[in-house]
Amino acid sequence: MGKRDNRVAYINPIAAARARGPAQASGPTIQDYLSRPRPTWEELKEQLEKKKKGSRLLADFEDKMNEVCKQMPC
Template identity: 90%
Template structure:
């Protein structure tokens, strides 16, 4: 009985890739990217000005939310301040009772 042949065939990956031929492109090339249409300087300035001005609808929404927030803040302040005044009055009454009873 002879020994088995353990040798493995080695394939040069570069040679195999060359044998397959050129790769099919599946998307835009670099040349397509570089030759894409670009805005002119004036168009770019207009776009930047629009961004600086912002959206009118967004400004209105922010104003409305600010008003709501201010109203809610005022309510919470009244609750806290009103509650603390009541607590102060209760404490004063207790102190008066304690002083009187002693």
């Protein structure tokens, strides 16, 4: 009786990847990221000023609560 053939074929993963060709882009590229629109320095300053002023919603809520407290003893 002969020996059983138990050799396993080895596939080089790098060669297999190259044989498939270049990978398909599945999202934005680096070039898309680098060429994205950016705010100007003036727009950036305006955004920072808005953040410093605080939340408009919170200010409205505080004003409303102050009006309610004036009408009723809190």
